Amino acid sequence: MAQYTRASGFVGLITLQNPPVNALSAVVRQAIVDTVKIALSDPKVKSVVICGQNGNFCGGADIKEFGGEMTGPPLIPMIHAIEAANKPMVAAIEGNALGGGLELALGCHYRIAHSKARLGLPEVTLGLLPAAGGSQRLPRLIGVPDALDLITTGRIVTAAEALRLGIVDQVTEHNTVDAAVKFALSVAGQPLDARRISTFPCPRPPDSDALFEEAMRKVRGSARGAMAPVACVQAVRAAATLPYERGMEREKELMATLFTSGQARALQYVFFAQRAVGRWSMPSGAGWDTSKPRPVNKAAVIGLGTMGRGITVALAQTGLSVVAIETQEKQLMEAKQAVTSMLERGAKRRGAAPALDRISYSRNIQAVADVDLVIEAVFEDMALKLEVFRQLSAFCKPGTLLCTNTSALDVDELARGTPNPELVVGMHFFAPAHVMKLLEVVYGKRSSPQAVATAMQLGKKMGKASVAVGNCRGFVGNRMLRLYVEQAFFLLEEGATPELVDGALEEFGFPMGVFRMSDLSGLDVGWRTRKAAGQAQPGEASGQSARIRNGSRYSPIGDLVCEQGRFGQKTGRGWYQYDKPGSRVARSDPWLHSFLEQYRARHGLVARSIDRQEVLERCLYALVNEGFRILEDGIAAGPEDIDVIYVFGYGWPGHRGGPMFYASTVGLPKVLERLEHYHQAHPDVPDLQPCGLLRRLVASGSPPVHRWREVIKKLHSQL
Numbered sequence: 221m222a223q224y225t226r227a228s229g230f231v232g233l234i235t236l237q238n239p240p241v242n243a244l245s246a247v248v249r250q251a252i253v254d255t256v257k258i259a260l261s262d263p264k265v266k267s268v269v270i271c272g273q274n275g276n277f278c279g280g281a282d283i284k285e286f287g288g289e290m291t292g293p294p295l296i297p298m299i300h301a302i303e304a305a306n307k308p309m310v311a312a313i314e315g316n317a318l319g320g321g322l323e324l325a326l327g328c329h330y331r332i333a334h335s336k337a338r339l340g341l342p343e344v345t346l347g348l349l350p351a352a353g354g355s356q357r358l359p360r361l362i363g364v365p366d367a368l369d370l371i372t373t374g375r376i377v378t379a380a381e382a383l384r385l386g387i388v389d390q391v392t393e394h395n396t397v398d399a400a401v402k403f404a405l406s407v408a409g410q411p412l413d414a415r416r417i418s419t420f421p422c423p424r425p426p427d428s429d430a431l432f433e434e435a436m437r438k439v440r441g442s443a444r445g446a447m448a449p450v451a452c453v454q455a456v457r458a459a460a461t462l463p464y465e466r467g468m469e470r471e472k473e474l475m476a477t478l479f480t481s482g483q484a485r486a487l488q489y490v491f492f493a494q495r496a497v498g499r500w501s502m503p504s505g506a507g508w509d510t511s512k513p514r515p516v517n518k519a520a521v522i523g524l525g526t527m528g529r530g531i532t533v534a535l536a537q538t539g540l541s542v543v544a545i546e547t548q549e550k551q552l553m554e555a556k557q558a559v560t561s562m563l564e565r566g567a568k569r570r571g572a573a574p575a576l577d578r579i580s581y582s583r584n585i586q587a588v589a590d591v592d593l594v595i596e597a598v599f600e601d602m603a604l605k606l607e608v609f610r611q612l613s614a615f616c617k618p619g620t621l622l623c624t625n626t627s628a629l630d631v632d633e634l635a636r637g638t639p640n641p642e643l644v645v646g647m648h649f650f651a652p653a654h655v656m657k658l659l660e661v662v663y664g665k666r667s668s669p670q671a672v673a674t675a676m677q678l679g680k681k682m683g684k685a686s687v688a689v690g691n692c693r694g695f696v697g698n699r700m701l702r703l704y705v706e707q708a709f710f711l712l713e714e715g716a717t718p719e720l721v722d723g724a725l726e727e728f729g730f731p732m733g734v735f736r737m738s739d740l741s742g743l744d745v746g747w748r749t750r751k752a753a754g755q756a757q758p759g760e761a762s763g764q765s766a767r768i769r770n771g772s773r774y775s776p777i778g779d780l781v782c783e784q785g786r787f788g789q790k791t792g793r794g795w796y797q798y799d800k801p802g803s804r805v806a807r808s809d810p811w812l813h814s815f816l817e818q819y820r821a822r823h824g825l826v827a828r829s830i831d832r833q834e835v836l837e838r839c840l841y842a843l844v845n846e847g848f849r850i851l852e853d854g855i856a857a858g859p860e861d862i863d864v865i866y867v868f869g870y871g872w873p874g875h876r877g878g879p880m881f882y883a884s885t886v887g888l889p890k891v892l893e894r895l896e897h898y899h900q901a902h903p904d905v906p907d908l909q910p911c912g913l914l915r916r917l918v919a920s921g922s923p924p925v926h927r928w929r930e931v932i933k934k935l936h937s938q939l
């Protein structure tokens with residue numbers, strides 16, 4: 221709702237009240253319409269201030285309403301009535317003015333913001349556009365180039381930037397409502413014609429056609445099939461080329477297409493999934509609501525390779541004191557230089573001072589003595605990690621949390637090597653750790669809920685999408701990825717090329733297909749893991765046994781490519797060829813194609829024609845099937861956990877909502893039928909056998925994704 225009061229005798233004060241973010245629900249919209257009418261009809265009121273309760277102006281339209289029937293007064297006429305008012309309307313912006321919240325403020329005649337306020341039109345991140353006039357008013361107010369930037373990216377700006385861009389009229393360090401009331405009194409009775417943004421001509425840059433072409437080229441390149449960024453450019457172009465009313469019609473038309481698209485539903489699901497993963501739980505029932513995190517003021521990072529350096533930067537940027545430890549002098553010096561330049565670059569981007577003085581460097585592990593939390597990021601070798609954990613247990617003060625950044629090793633085995641296994645958790649960062657948004661917090665059998673709560677809270681402070689998951693080989697992300705990569709290898713054996721497989725996956729929306737990605741991250745990483753697991757064997761064995769491990773189909777193709785010294789971009793050769801080592805432009809490689817032909821001939825494999833549909837089904841459904849197994853095993857608590865991991869850590873396109881959401885949109889019966897089909901065709905690939913949970917969900921009528929937890933709970937209670 222919205223509360224109406226009078227301030228300083230002559231100012232009508234409308235306070236939006238819908239905690240926590242004052243979203244514009246039907247009830248709030250009705251209350252705004254009603255209170256504006258009261259204020260405008262009260263002869264004593266000379267001007268009006270609109271503000272939000274609890275230091276938060278407005279987080280925009282109520283996203284929860286988008287899935288259902290829209291009731292209550294629509295936003296557009298509500299904002300038009302505010303703009304048309306014959307008394308000055310002033311928005312007092314504290315906290316967030318986002319989406320419909322900023323559009324409401326743009327309908328006002330003046331905007332006063334607190335210095336800590338954040339403003340933006342992030343609708344594009346929800347698969348929408350600012351369709352309450354935002355796409356038409358913002359370019360008229362601040363010009364086309366800046367409006368295009370904000371609307372197509374959803375970038376949120378500070379009050380200082382908003383002032384510079386001309387979005388707000390004044391910024392205050394003091395009480396914003398008081399400042400707005402004072403301001404409202406000062407402009408009472410002044411003419412308002414020049415304050416109604418919808419009447420402004422849209423400033424049109426001389427080269428506007430080229431500008432829009434370039435903007436379109438840019439969004440199409442990065443949108444990877446997402447419709448909203450493209451529609452945003454079209455809407456701003458309408459603002460620049462059409463009269464306001466016709467621009468509004470275009471905005472409405474574009475919004476109608478987006479609103480009913482599956483993409484908007486998927487992105488809004490991701491928005492809520494990101495929040496749902498914060499309400500984590502462990503199989504014991506302990507969780508976010510029952511576990512209090514320990515304070516962490518000082519942390520240590522052990523091992524300053526690529527991961528350790530990124531983690532050090534991420535921790536320091538969060539405001540923690542960090543001790544960065546590396547035993548080798550040369551590596552320590554190199555790491556110090558690299559960390560310093562990463563911090564300087566980051567600070568320059570944010571316009572802040574680099575957090576260099578928060579970091580101390582040491583070669584001595586005893587420097588961990590006074591830290592609250594350690595993140596170990598040494599080489600992926602169990603014996604080495606066990607030794608590090610033994611030393612940490614000896615030198616850390618009691619209660620220090622011991623975290624490992626392993627991406628593959630057993631967290632329980634590490635915990636068993638310490639006297640306090642309850643203090644051990646995995647914190648699996650993704651490279652580069654100061655950039656990538658995902659963090660898997662891995663709890664072992666003995667990890668205490670408090671340890672998990674502490675790691676989760678630290679992840680949140682670092683701005684990571686942090687997901688609590690159980691301990692198993694590969695945790696959630698890499699466990700699922702193995703099957704996706706494996707199918708891609710099998711497809712090569714059966715007749716596909718890296719270009720075909722990557723093309724299909726990139727058309728689906730991944731930034732890179734499996735082979736281009738593998739070239740970027742280095743083929744040797746997977747090879748090392750397969751060698752350690754005894755799968756990759758040196759030299760090529762002949763006959764069928766070369767392609768069987770433990771009774772299941774295995775493709776040694778990746779191992780053979782590695783044996784040629786082809787490790788991807790860094791060696792200038794991998795699944796593709798590059799101009800030189802380190803170069804990034806992948807070119808088709810005739811060597812690889814003839815290698816595949818010879819390989820097939822040696823193994824008696826006859827290449828068949830494979831289409832993009834099969835590539836997608838084999839790779840994606842194998843991955844999804846493993847996702848169901850992970851839910852069945854209780855390694856992830858719900859589909860949202862898996863989807864957040866894939867969207868934020870593995871390049872799964874957000875407009876497809878994550879693998880589990882995607883499966884629900886394809887239809888679980890279809891996913892089941894296709895898995896059965898492929899399993900029948902490839903009986904030597906047991907991973908393609910549909911998982912019991914998938915069968916059970918289909919048998920129970922394929923409930924929507926938000927109801928899967930009920931089925932999973934029932935399943936677990938029966939075990």
Ligand SMILES: CCCCCCCC/C=C\C/C=C/C(=O)SCCNC(=O)CCNC(=O)[C@H](O)C(C)(C)COP(=O)(O)OP(=O)(O)OC[C@H]1O[C@@H](n2cnc3c(N)ncnc32)[C@H](O)[C@@H]1OP(=O)(O)O
Nearest residue numbers: 243279280281282283284318319320342351352476479495
């Ligand atoms: C056929 C055509 C039909 C056309 C119909 C057209 C109608 C629409 C017309 C105009 C377009 C306008 C569109 C919009 O405004 S879309 C919304 C744009 N706003 C946003 O994207 C902001 C989303 N929110 C945030 O980014 C953050 O929540 C925050 C920065 C505001 C606050 O962050 P933080 O303090 O970290 O809190 P949380 O994120 O954890 O959120 C707390 C709580 O609040 C819920 N919530 C937040 N924003 C909204 C919202 N806009 N609507 C509903 N609920 C919201 C959030 O989900 C959390 O709750 P929880 O999930 O239960 O934990």
